[in-house]
Amino acid sequence: MTVVESRIAQAPARPQARRVPTPPGANPRAHAIGVPAFVTETGERIPDLVITFQTWGTLSPAADNAILIEHALTGDAHVVGPTGPDQPTPGWWPGIIGPGAPLDTDTSFVVAVNAVGGCRGTTGPHTLAPDGRAWGSRFPRTTIRDQVSAEAIVADYLGIDRWQLVLGGSMGGMRAIEWVGSFPERTGAALVIASTPWATADQIAWGHMQSVAIESDPAWHGGDYYATGHTPDTGLGLARRIAHNTYRSAAELDDRFGLTPQTSHRPLDGGQFAVQSYLDHQAAKLVRRFDAGSYLNLTRAMATHDVTRDRGDLADVLGGYDGLLRVVAVDSDRLFPPALSEAMVAAYGREPLLTIASDHGHDGFLIEHDQIATITADVVADTRPLGGAVG
Numbered sequence: 001m002t003v004v005e006s007r008i009a010q011a012p013a014r015p016q017a018r019r020v021p022t023p024p025g026a027n028p029r030a031h032a033i034g035v036p037a038f039v040t041e042t043g044e045r046i047p048d049l050v051i052t053f054q055t056w057g058t059l060s061p062a063a064d065n066a067i068l069i070e071h072a073l074t075g076d077a078h079v080v081g082p083t084g085p086d087q088p089t090p091g092w093w094p095g096i097i098g099p100g101a102p103l104d105t106d107t108s109f110v111v112a113v114n115a116v117g118g119c120r121g122t123t124g125p126h127t128l129a130p131d132g133r134a135w136g137s138r139f140p141r142t143t144i145r146d147q148v149s150a151e152a153i154v155a156d157y158l159g160i161d162r163w164q165l166v167l168g169g170s171m172g173g174m175r176a177i178e179w180v181g182s183f184p185e186r187t188g189a190a191l192v193i194a195s196t197p198w199a200t201a202d203q204i205a206w207g208h209m210q211s212v213a214i215e216s217d218p219a220w221h222g223g224d225y226y227a228t229g230h231t232p233d234t235g236l237g238l239a240r241r242i243a244h245n246t247y248r249s250a251a252e253l254d255d256r257f258g259l260t261p262q263t264s265h266r267p268l269d270g271g272q273f274a275v276q277s278y279l280d281h282q283a284a285k286l287v288r289r290f291d292a293g294s295y296l297n298l299t300r301a302m303a304t305h306d307v308t309r310d311r312g313d314l315a316d317v318l319g320g321y322d323g324l325l326r327v328v329a330v331d332s333d334r335l336f337p338p339a340l341s342e343a344m345v346a347a348y349g350r351e352p353l354l355t356i357a358s359d360h361g362h363d364g365f366l367i368e369h370d371q372i373a374t375i376t377a378d379v380v381a382d383t384r385p386l387g388g389a390v391g
């Protein structure tokens with residue numbers, strides 16, 4: 001019996017979720033549910049799992065207009081919208097959701113779920129465990145499949161049997177393709193952007209460097225730093241510098257920064273290059289808004305992503321999928337090179353690869369708003385439920 005089969009045998013029904021009240025004045029689109037016991041892919045148990053998510057628009061009476069939008073590594077369920085007391089970041093895909101937008105709230109019901117193991121409200125390493133201490137190093141190693149299992153609980157709770165569309169980029173694309181692998185009958189269509197069917201050795205290697213950077217910070221404290229009064233900012237900042245370089249193209253960095261010094265203090269005399277200052281800035285920005293324990297957990301989840309695990313080969317997973325699979329690559333992406341997208345296209349065999357033209361590399365999926373908007377509007381139009389408008 002495989003790990004997955006034994007997990008299904010042990011937990012035949014997905015646990016019932018209950019609503020968790022949100023504080024007065026919180027974003028009215030933000031919701032939370034609690035699950036008494038969540039069993040991970042590797043069989044570990046997370047008691048009292050809280051899953052937080054946001055919704056836009058209205059679910060149709062037939063529940064056939066629901067779209068799930070998946071965030072990437074350091075994104076969250078706040079896909080669009082302003083910052084606020086409970087929301088430190090502005091939306092990461094501005095303009096994608098709203099009346100008349102590609103995800104049109106006049107006709108669609110849009111859901112975004114904060115990933116299990118992250119730090120935006122869904123239970124993660126920073127959350128208090130039942131003994132009143134932060135989970136820290138005791139938090140299970142969760143997977144992309146676990147993130148998708150948690151999202152299936154949200155779908156059950158909302159009364160959504162089948163998504164019209166699941167879409168996302170990068171780690172969000174891993175979740176979108178994993179929906180096809182885990183719940184093909186519940187996934188009407190998937191739009192997988194700048195992503196991959198499995199982690200490559202190159203991606204695992206880059207992630208490993210980032211993990212070691214965090215673990216090498218003395219403030220990391222073996223992952224149990226939450227009550228020490230210190231956070232591993234140096235390690236997390238170094239991890240972001242390493243990662244950010246893989247998110248952008250070499251040509252873009254050279255074009256933007258070249259040999260430019262940051263100040264009149266020349267690099268030759270010990271001053272900084274502009275590109276060094278840029279990476280330092282990116283590191284400082286992330287340290288202000290993200291938890292190192294979650295960063296490590298999600299990085300490991302991405303490293304173990306493999307939509308074919310215990311399922312045969314990619315053609316076995318995607319060849320018989322009867323929904324629509326549309327795959328999009330960024331032409332300058334050095335971290336998720338287009339060949340990985342082509343592998344999904346070939347295994348599915350019924351749609352061409354779409355390409356985003358961008359100088360920015362992997363982050364092109366967050367930056368090329370016009371191209372993303374067109375691709376998203378097209379896939380929504382191609383999967384529109386016959387029932388049409390919201391009642």
Ligand SMILES: CC(=O)SCCNC(=O)CCNC(=O)[C@H](O)C(C)(C)COP(=O)(O)OP(=O)(O)OC[C@H]1O[C@@H](n2cnc3c(N)ncnc32)[C@H](O)[C@@H]1OP(=O)(O)O
Binds near residue numbers: 076091092275285366
């Ligand atoms: C905008 C947000 O913070 S979204 C927050 C949520 N984040 C997510 O969900 C993750 C996804 N988002 C991202 O990864 C990023 O926001 C992206 C990829 C979409 C865009 O990246 P950005 O960092 O906005 O763009 P870019 O690479 O051009 O960097 C611009 C920043 O670098 C700074 N910068 C540029 N050159 C230098 C330099 N030589 N030295 C120091 N800083 C520099 C700019 O001043 C600007 O700073 P700011 O963001 O504080 O205004």
Ligand SMILES: N[C@@H](CCO)C(=O)O
Binds near residue numbers: 072171366
């Ligand atoms: N900039 C993206 C890269 C990962 O896809 C993020 O921070 O989530």
